[in-house]
Amino acid sequence: xxxxxxxxxxxxxxxxxxxxxxxxxxxxxxxxxxxxxxxxxxxxxxxxxxxxxxxxxxxxxxxxxxxxxxxxxxxxxxxxxxxxxxxxxxxxxxxxxxxxxxxxxxxxxxxxxxxxxxxxxxxxxxxxxxxxxxxxxxxxxxxxxxxxxxxxxxxxxxxxxxxxxxxxxxxxxxxxxxxxxxxxxxxxxxxxxxxxxxxxxxxxxxxxxxxxxxxxxxxxxxxxxxxxxxxxxxxxx
Amino acid sequence: xxxxxxxxxxxxxxxxxxxxxxxxxxxxxxxxxxxxxxxxxxxxxxxxxxxxxxxxxxxxxxxxxxxxxxxxxxxxxxxxxxxxxxxxxxxxxxxxxxxxxxxxxxxxxxxxxxxxxxxxxxxxxxxxxxxxxxxxxxxxxxxxxxxxxxxxxxxxxxxxxxxxxxxxxxxxxxxxxxxxxxxxxxxxxxxxxxxxxxxxxxxxxxxxxxxxxxxxxxxxxxxxxxxxxxxxxxxxx
DNA sequence: GCAAAAGTGTTAATTCTACACCCATGA
DNA sequence: TCATGGGTGTAGAATTAACACTTTTGC
Numbered sequence: 001x002x003x004x005x006x007x008x009x010x011x012x013x014x015x016x017x018x019x020x021x022x023x024x025x026x027x028x029x030x031x032x033x034x035x036x037x038x039x040x041x042x043x044x045x046x047x048x049x050x051x052x053x054x055x056x057x058x059x060x061x062x063x064x065x066x067x068x069x070x071x072x073x074x075x076x077x078x079x080x081x082x083x084x085x086x087x088x089x090x091x092x093x094x095x096x097x098x099x100x101x102x103x104x105x106x107x108x109x110x111x112x113x114x115x116x117x118x119x120x121x122x123x124x125x126x127x128x129x130x131x132x133x134x135x136x137x138x139x140x141x142x143x144x145x146x147x148x149x150x151x152x153x154x155x156x157x158x159x160x161x162x163x164x165x166x167x168x169x170x171x172x173x174x175x176x177x178x179x180x181x182x183x184x185x186x187x188x189x190x191x192x193x194x195x196x197x198x199x200x201x202x203x204x205x206x207x208x209x210x211x212x213x214x215x216x217x218x219x220x221x222x223x224x225x226x227x228x229x230x231x232x233x234x235x236x237x
Numbered sequence: 238x239x240x241x242x243x244x245x246x247x248x249x250x251x252x253x254x255x256x257x258x259x260x261x262x263x264x265x266x267x268x269x270x271x272x273x274x275x276x277x278x279x280x281x282x283x284x285x286x287x288x289x290x291x292x293x294x295x296x297x298x299x300x301x302x303x304x305x306x307x308x309x310x311x312x313x314x315x316x317x318x319x320x321x322x323x324x325x326x327x328x329x330x331x332x333x334x335x336x337x338x339x340x341x342x343x344x345x346x347x348x349x350x351x352x353x354x355x356x357x358x359x360x361x362x363x364x365x366x367x368x369x370x371x372x373x374x375x376x377x378x379x380x381x382x383x384x385x386x387x388x389x390x391x392x393x394x395x396x397x398x399x400x401x402x403x404x405x406x407x408x409x410x411x412x413x414x415x416x417x418x419x420x421x422x423x424x425x426x427x428x429x430x431x432x433x434x435x436x437x438x439x440x441x442x443x444x445x446x447x448x449x450x451x452x453x454x455x456x457x458x459x460x461x462x463x464x465x466x467x468x469x470x471x472x473x474x
Numbered sequence: 475g476c477a478a479a480a481g482t483g484t485t486a487a488t489t490c491t492a493c494a495c496c497c498a499t500g501a
Numbered sequence: 502t503c504a505t506g507g508g509t510g511t512a513g514a515a516t517t518a519a520c521a522c523t524t525t526t527g528c
Contacts, residue, residue: 014251060323086297208499444479446525
């Protein structure tokens with residue numbers, strides 16, 4: 001290593017690097033966001049995104065997974081880097097660059113008993129509390145991204161249980177886009193992708209007739225993921 | 238400020254934060270990337286993306302603009318955050334988190350005489366040299382993003398001079414997507430957006446007949462930018 | 475007058491949208 | 502038996518894709 005290069009590096013200011021997760025869930029009716037009360041601001045009762053610090057041996061991605069695991073005890077969560085926020089004023093305590101990740105989880109899998117150490121709660125997207133720092137803009141960017149992503153890729157499945165019905169899926173898309181969809185057009189378009197496998201089993205309890213369960217064709221799903229365009233049925237904004 | 242909060246912040250490791258720019262240009266035939274030889278690695282003759290360090294008083298965005306200005310002397314460049322790269326091994330000198338921005342500039346505006354301090358050169362996307370660190374993956378991600386973005390938004394104009402012809406624009410799109418387009422369908426779709434204003438002037442020299450120049454309707458362009466969908470004519474991948 | 479690029483229209487195929495009725499079941 | 506949500510088909514409209522000839526002008 002040349003000495004002048006090392007010196008050039010050493011002359012630079014270093015910064016704290018944080019990760020924040022925008023965690024979406026779906027309860028069958030509404031789109032939800034998982035928020036925590038962090039120790040940091042406990043006395044102010046300020047809700048915030050789940051977050052944490054990057055450790056020296058971690059990549060951004062693995063730090064983000066770790067932090068998510070700490071809260072939910074879940075692994076294999078759909079996680080995608082959203083944007084990095086670094087304005088000098090964003091954290092009044094000390095300058096921090098925060099890399100925001102957006103996560104989709106199945107609410108049923110989330111066991112709130114496990115992580116008692118965090119005071120965590122699902123909030124309807126319609127009734128979000130005041131958020132810490134610039135977390136509200138992170139959420140805003142995340143919902144935009146979710147809309148785009150869900151319209152182009154079959155990402156919605158990540159928010160549902162393994163077995164789901166078409167009406168459930170439609171409700172999810174309606175929640176994401178904040179609009180009503182025509183069920184005939186929706187199911188036609190959906191089934192035409194051949195990503196769904198119809199099961200023999202029917203959903204019980206919710207409706208009298210019961211809707212058939214479907215699961216997703218994993219193989220096709222992985223294969224098509226990046227070439228899957230215009231998924232969103234027509235009559236959404 | 239509560240003391241325990243401050244302590245929690247102070248216990249954290251800090252990191253270097255860098256910015257790297259993937260700068261695209263278009264010379265009328267090919268899509269190009271602007272690379273520099275950084276002082277860092279000069280003896281190895283390694284090309285790299287233009288980059289620099291974030292300063293304590295800057296946002297990521299403004300640091301990125303500043304660095305781009307240092308190289309090109311241009312302001313008002315199309316600049317968009319792409320992704321943040323932070324694997325522990327990415328910079329062997331010292332752990333650095335790098336926020337990558339992707340930039341579109343008009344090659345004619347770029348005056349290589351101005352920034353003699355950098356050894357900079359345009360490279361065809363087909364013939365990129367070996368790049369520093371993880372810069373090759375940044376470029377790969379950027380080209381993917383450019384393709385998506387150009388298909389959904391009228392972003393291509395950023396790469397062209399103020400006055401351009403339709404055949405020029407078509408060549409640009411063909412370069413971005415690496416495919417041929419049908420000129421009849423292309424110009425129909427393009428003109429149907431009403432984003433172009435036909436000028437009286439014709440391009441001289443390139444073809445015998447000469448093609449009409451167009452400029453973009455700035456007002457509509459700004460307004461439509463985020464709602465402009467499916468711009469790409471049909472017969473591109 | 476001819477070579478080279480510019481410019482322009484039509485048709486068939488596909489996809490999208492709007493819309494309404496019957497079905498199965500539990501209460 | 503009736504109320505509730507599940508499931509399905511069709512026709513008109515709009516968009517897309519494929520395709521070829523005429524125009525202009527510098528050489």
